[in-house]
Each structure stands twice: as C-alpha cells, then as structure tokens.
Amino acid sequence: MARIGFGVIATLLTVGLLLSGCGDKQVKDEAMKAGRAADTFPAADEDYFKDMDGGAKLTQDEVIGRNNWIVWTGGNDRFWDIITNSAFGNFDLLKTISSHKTLPFGRHNRFEQLGLMNEPCFVEPTEPSKDQFGLWLDQRVKNDPNCPDDPFANEKKYPGVKIGARGTLLDGEKFPVGSYYGYPTGIVGLRLFPNPDFDEKAKKHWDAKKYYEDPDYYNDKNLVRPYRVGMACGFCHVGPSPTNPPADPENPKWENMSAVVGAQYFWIDRIFGWNYGKLGSAQWKKNEQNYLIQLVHTSRPGALDTSLVSTDYINNPRTMNAVYELSARMNLGKERGLETLSGPELNNEFLKGDLNGTTVATPHVLKDGSDSVGVQGALNRVYINIGLFSEEWLRHFNPLFGGVPNTAIQIEVGRKNSSYWQATEAQTLDLAKYFLNKDIQKGHKLADAPGGKKYMTATDAQLDRGKEVFAETCAGCHSSKQPPVPKDIDFKTCNGPNYLVCWDKYWAWVNTPEFKEQMKALVKAPDFLEGNYLSTDMRVPVTLLQTNACSPLATNAIAGNIWDNFSSTSYKQLPSVGTIKIHDPFTGEEKDYVMPAGGRGYTRVPSLVALWSTAPYLVNNSVGWPEGSAYSEDYLNGKKPYPAYLLDPSVDGRVQSFKVSIKQMLWPETRPHDKLLGDKGVFFIDRTSVGSYLVVPGGFLPGFLKPLLSPLHRWLPSIFGDGDLMVGPIPKDTPVNILSNTELYKDDATLAENLPRYVQLLQFLKQATHDLARLPKNATDEEARKAFANLRKPLLDFSKCPDFEVNRGHYFGTSFTTETTALNDDDKNALIEFLKTF
Numbered sequence: 001m002a003r004i005g006f007g008v009i010a011t012l013l014t015v016g017l018l019l020s021g022c023g024d025k026q027v028k029d030e031a032m033k034a035g036r037a038a039d040t041f042p043a044a045d046e047d048y049f050k051d052m053d054g055g056a057k058l059t060q061d062e063v064i065g066r067n068n069w070i071v072w073t074g075g076n077d078r079f080w081d082i083i084t085n086s087a088f089g090n091f092d093l094l095k096t097i098s099s100h101k102t103l104p105f106g107r108h109n110r111f112e113q114l115g116l117m118n119e120p121c122f123v124e125p126t127e128p129s130k131d132q133f134g135l136w137l138d139q140r141v142k143n144d145p146n147c148p149d150d151p152f153a154n155e156k157k158y159p160g161v162k163i164g165a166r167g168t169l170l171d172g173e174k175f176p177v178g179s180y181y182g183y184p185t186g187i188v189g190l191r192l193f194p195n196p197d198f199d200e201k202a203k204k205h206w207d208a209k210k211y212y213e214d215p216d217y218y219n220d221k222n223l224v225r226p227y228r229v230g231m232a233c234g235f236c237h238v239g240p241s242p243t244n245p246p247a248d249p250e251n252p253k254w255e256n257m258s259a260v261v262g263a264q265y266f267w268i269d270r271i272f273g274w275n276y277g278k279l280g281s282a283q284w285k286k287n288e289q290n291y292l293i294q295l296v297h298t299s300r301p302g303a304l305d306t307s308l309v310s311t312d313y314i315n316n317p318r319t320m321n322a323v324y325e326l327s328a329r330m331n332l333g334k335e336r337g338l339e340t341l342s343g344p345e346l347n348n349e350f351l352k353g354d355l356n357g358t359t360v361a362t363p364h365v366l367k368d369g370s371d372s373v374g375v376q377g378a379l380n381r382v383y384i385n386i387g388l389f390s391e392e393w394l395r396h397f398n399p400l401f402g403g404v405p406n407t408a409i410q411i412e413v414g415r416k417n418s419s420y421w422q423a424t425e426a427q428t429l430d431l432a433k434y435f436l437n438k439d440i441q442k443g444h445k446l447a448d449a450p451g452g453k454k455y456m457t458a459t460d461a462q463l464d465r466g467k468e469v470f471a472e473t474c475a476g477c478h479s480s481k482q483p484p485v486p487k488d489i490d491f492k493t494c495n496g497p498n499y500l501v502c503w504d505k506y507w508a509w510v511n512t513p514e515f516k517e518q519m520k521a522l523v524k525a526p527d528f529l530e531g532n533y534l535s536t537d538m539r540v541p542v543t544l545l546q547t548n549a550c551s552p553l554a555t556n557a558i559a560g561n562i563w564d565n566f567s568s569t570s571y572k573q574l575p576s577v578g579t580i581k582i583h584d585p586f587t588g589e590e591k592d593y594v595m596p597a598g599g600r601g602y603t604r605v606p607s608l609v610a611l612w613s614t615a616p617y618l619v620n621n622s623v624g625w626p627e628g629s630a631y632s633e634d635y636l637n638g639k640k641p642y643p644a645y646l647l648d649p650s651v652d653g654r655v656q657s658f659k660v661s662i663k664q665m666l667w668p669e670t671r672p673h674d675k676l677l678g679d680k681g682v683f684f685i686d687r688t689s690v691g692s693y694l695v696v697p698g699g700f701l702p703g704f705l706k707p708l709l710s711p712l713h714r715w716l717p718s719i720f721g722d723g724d725l726m727v728g729p730i731p732k733d734t735p736v737n738i739l740s741n742t743e744l745y746k747d748d749a750t751l752a753e754n755l756p757r758y759v760q761l762l763q764f765l766k767q768a769t770h771d772l773a774r775l776p777k778n779a780t781d782e783e784a785r786k787a788f789a790n791l792r793k794p795l796l797d798f799s800k801c802p803d804f805e806v807n808r809g810h811y812f813g814t815s816f817t818t819e820t821t822a823l824n825d826d827d828k829n830a831l832i833e834f835l836k837t838f
Helices: 003-020 060-071 077-084 107-114 200-205 208-213 268-272 282-288 291-296 326-336 343-347 375-385 390-396 411-417 419-436 460-473 499-510 513-524 651-666 703-715 751-773 781-798 825-835
Strands: 190-194 227-231 338-340 359-361 539-541 579-583 590-594 602-604 692-696 724-730
Touching: 060 419, 077 227, 077 390, 107 268, 268 291, 282 291, 291 692, 326 338, 326 359, 326 375, 326 419, 343 411, 375 419, 390 411, 411 419, 460 513, 460 825, 499 539, 651 825, 724 751, 724 781, 751 781
Parallel strands: none
Antiparallel strands: 190 227, 338 359, 539 602, 579 590, 692 724
C-alpha cells in the first residue's frame, strides 16, 4: 500500500517490534482453543450447486470439492475482521454485503458496481433487519419451492465454533453460534458469522444507523460489529458463464455461473474502498484525493494484487485465473514441471504419484511460477492467503504496510496448531478431483455460446492459414501438444540453476523450420484442441517477454519469505534473467535494470483456452482498455462513458472485448501510451488523476502511537496534526507506483543491514514533509509538482520495482521484436479467426 507515508509508523517501531517479536510462543486457532478437532468439521456433501458449471454431473467427492471452493472459509472471518481494522476505514466486508441508501451499491447494481455475483433466492432489503441488529443485508426468499434452504447454514449438521460471545445471552436473547460454514450473505463466496467479540458491552454500543451514516462512529478502530464476514475461494473465482450468461447480470441463476471461470469483472478498488461514492459526485471527488484509492484504481476489473496483505512492496495487480484443462496441465507438470524439494517444502500434501523422492511434478500456478510444490500444496496455500490460521499467519508480516521482515509460515506449525488447517488439507484432494472432472475442465467455446457462431465467419482458407500462423508463431509457448523434444533438452534437469541454459535451447528449437513444419501438422489435426492446455506452463524470461517487470519481481516465495514452504528449492535457485530496459516515468529516459536471481524474473505461460471470453489481456488486464485504465481522466470527468463491452458478460460483450484486446495485442502500436511521455514511445503509466494525500482517520491510528503523537507533531507537523495522519499533497499525474513500490525492508538483508536504510528513509521522509509543508494552502498542481521534483530520484532509488509501463510487452508476431517474424495484417486476421475457436 502507500508505504512511504504509513510506513513511517512501522519504521519508527521496527526495532521494538522485532525485539519484542513473536518469540517461539505457539498460538492456536479459535477452533483448537474451543476444543474442536479437525474431524468435527466434516465436508459438506449436498449438491446444492448442481445447476452450475453447465449442469455437469459430479461424483460425491467432486461435489464436496466444489462446496469447499464456494462456501468453506476455514475460520478466516477472524482475519477479515482484523483487516477491517487495519485498512483505515477503507475496507469493510460487512458494508460490501449491505444495501443501505448511503452506499453507492446494493443488490440492484452489485454486479455493475462491484463485479460480484448475486446469489439466487435473495432480495434487496427495504428496511433494516430486526433480527440482524439493524443491518441492511439481503433477505432470503421464503416459501418458494425453487429456493430451498441453504444447507450449509444448518447449525445442527455443521455446528459452528462456540467461542467468546457465541452461544451466550445478550440482554436476555441468545446470540447464535451459527454454522461453521456461516450464513449466506446474498453474495457468492462471502459467508456471515456471529462475531465472538460482540459481547454485552459491544451490543450496548452498537448503533446500525451510525454504522452506515456517522464517520466518527464507523471509523473507530475499536468498533465491534455483530458479525464477521468470511471469504471462500469462490468469491474471486465464480463468475458469469461465458456459454450461458445471465440475461440480467444482477439477477443470475446458478445455471448462469461457472465456478472455474474467475471473477473477471471484479472491481477490487470499489470493494476495498467501499465509500467511493457515485462517479462524479462530491463524495467521489473527495475520495479521489485519498492516495489509497488512487492506488487500488490501478487494479483493472478482474485483477487484484494477491500480495496486498502480505506485502512485498510491489503494487502488482494480476488477473484471477480460470481453471481449465487441469489434466493436460498436470501432464505438463510430469514432463516439464519437475521441481526439487528440500527441508520444510517436503511437508506439503501431494497427489498420489506426484512426488518421487525429493522431486515433485507440478504445474506452475501463480503468474511468476512460484507455486512449485505440487497441486495440493498450491491449493492449500490459497486458503492461507485468504486468512486460514490468521492467528499464526499475521505473526509473519505487518499486514498491508510492511516495515518489518516477512518470515516463512511453517506447514508443520499450521498442521499442529490449527484444526481449520487440518480440515482444509483433508478437503483439497476432493477439490482437485472437482477440477479434474471432464466437463468442468474443458473450456467454454464460442461455438457453444448462444449466438456465438455468427462471429465465426472465417473461410476454410483463412482458418487454415490461421492454423499455420499459430504453429509458426505461437505454439512454441501456447500448446501442450508439440513434436518430440530433442534429446539435448532434458526437462528433468531444467528447473533450478540450469534453467536459462535449458530455456535457450528450447527457444532455439521452437524457432527452427523443423519444429514449425511438424507443428503445422499437429495444429491441423482434428483433435488438436482436445485436451490441449494451450500453454507449455514454462517460465519465460521477462527479458524475452518485455512485459512489465513488477509481477516477476514478486518476492513472497523466495527463500525465507512468507511462502518459502510452498515454493520449491529449484525455484529459489533460478538464475537471473539479466538486464531489462525500463523508462524513467518523469523524463522518458531509457535505463538498464538488472533483474535479481533466486526465483524472480520469469512469467509462466498463460493458457489460451477460451481466449475469446477472457479479454482484456496480459497479467494485469491492461491490454484492451482503450484509454489504458478504468480510471483514465476521460472516464472520470465524464467526457467518455465506460466502454460497455468491457463490463458486459454477455456473448456479444465478450466478443467485442476480445476484438479490441486482441487488436492491441497484435498491433501494439494501438495500445494506449503515456499521457505525458507517449511521444517518446512510453506505454501507459498509471498516474494519479488528482492531487492526493495519504490519509489515516485518527480513529484508526494504532493505540501505541498515542504517546508518540506529541513529539511527532513537533518533528513532522504536516503529517501528525489534529489526531489524523496526512501526507501530501501528492501532485496530479504522479506515477502511482513510485510511492507504493517503496521498499521499506530489503528481503535479502539482515536487520543490521537494513538499519541504515531506515535512517535513510526517515531522513527522506523528513525532507519530503519539509518540502511539502512549504506549500501554500490550496496549492496548485504546478506548485505541488515543483515541490515534489526533489523527491523523484530518492523515490526511484528506493523503488523495489521501478518499471511503470503496465501494458507493454508480448510483441511476438509484430515488428516490435526480432524474436519472431512480423506478420502482415492478413496473417494477423487469420490468426484471430483461429483463436476464436479456442
């Protein structure tokens, strides 16, 4: 997040925090504290979602797997409650699930505004709920034979964890324990749990009207809400079915949803910044002046930064993957994904036959290819990242803002001290079985979508040429069906320190005439697309891709960091890819940047399955937005409406988005360039749309800061004044990531080695606030830019990822690279026609 401002808190207290630290004290999760063993959390077996996923027939194990994906939260309602009190009033899932009149969203426009899937059989509230403490939550339809009771809320079959206030009397009325699957909220993937901290005192203080309408009340970090909201994986992965989309996205049926397609329309900035206001309203304009909101605007719909909480000091929004062709992907893992494990990496769960001694066959799940310990290990890690065993997880980093070292969460500790952890591991095998179902894993084809065939008008000759172009230009990365690999390319020894040697041989081979001729025959075979993952799942050096470097610079999985146990030794031994070219975001000057080793520098090849339905493109959904961003000025000031097709899940909307996005991919000169440096060839840079400030309401400042406020006010009066924290103004058009990517703590250095950096950061912060404090009240953008000019070089020096162009790269088949032959327009159009068939 905005770490250079808020990070001062963590920086000032780092030494104290580290010295007091967590020690070796073992903590247990709420379930274990309450005496609940893992076997008291049996998996839900009702086929409640039977109409989803095209009505695919599932075995009992597969049903359990899908239920796990959509409703199992593993006790993470505790975690999201903590994050609510760590996000300085910007984030509150209890507000997200509400439909109060003060909110810019509700059930009636939830998909349009938030990109979330409304759960069938609910209606929007017309008044506060009497039995839900006055909250404005979706109400379940009653007495409708098409709307049976939610089976997962059955407290008798799935009894919740009785802890704290749960199950006690509050003013003579029993506060429920609930189910361990929670109650449905009306939003797929979010579940409601009674808050165990909501005791008599909290209930007396509770005022639902003030909760929605009084900032002084709801911005109190000590406010105890009556419910906590838990998050299942489905929240980020259930979306409208491409081949059976809802007629009205605000009122879908289960049959209109897919649990594997990914939340492609998900607006994380609006979910994170719940109080954003109607576009163009006074509330909107006020919130645009909050740098935190400017920061999350860089996540285009369908993308989010998965290291947002366990921060790595890199703003790194990435798309939410569809889960297609897992069988083919696992076969690739057995051939090309052989990873070496050692130490605690071997504590992972493994599918039968995947582990051979210390070698595991694994698909590379995350964009940087860091998930490298097998399928089950990758699945288990997902649950931790959304809050499983937060009692332990949060001891390994400072959530959102960093400033202290990230340390590795240990599998053996989780397995020992968390019943929820054990229960999760017991279910991920069934989840893998669900993904492996033959009907679930096949992609959504345009030909099977209503009206889809009208877009498939290619002649036989054009389609044949498109296949040839694909074989010659794309199949080296985007096909899991390839000719036999030459004997001198030994994938068994590729991953690890030898990877680049192996990659160079491979890349040379796929560019030979022999490969291309053999590949043409394969592509023209009638079964080419059957069981084809349309990816090699290999790690491609960013030096070749030329895409934005922030994703391959992610450090959460390097040695000793938070996901150390979930990345392989061979990943951690990957060599540096070398030097890339980046542009100075202020001058456009081209510079060299040396990529570090130890796992960083690579992007695993994305699948092209159902490509027609997954636009925009690249890892951050940046290729396909005509103005470069969902928050470009022309949209914000009302000069242009949002392109409707980009937010439309219908077949027509998806195809239009595909057309715009694939054109930008194959004709990169049509991609939006930077508003200030575009004439120098610089691609789009996310910049602040207005002058902004780092703002923390006084009610959210940590209690331990109170004794420090007085001296801080004297030393840094422009930051700590009137009880709030405020840094700025940050001038309009400042590159957003120049602040968010400030590296407060170097991952590859000890505390002693980092101490000088803290001194430098504090000196810089003092100089920055001095320069900004000299500005007159209501300073103009030009005045702010002049004051900010002295901060540019230090901020670039402190940046963990100084690459700011978000939509550059992947130039294969174009004149922007010499790695492949540049295609003419006819060949590009022929290729597009073939891609529509995927």
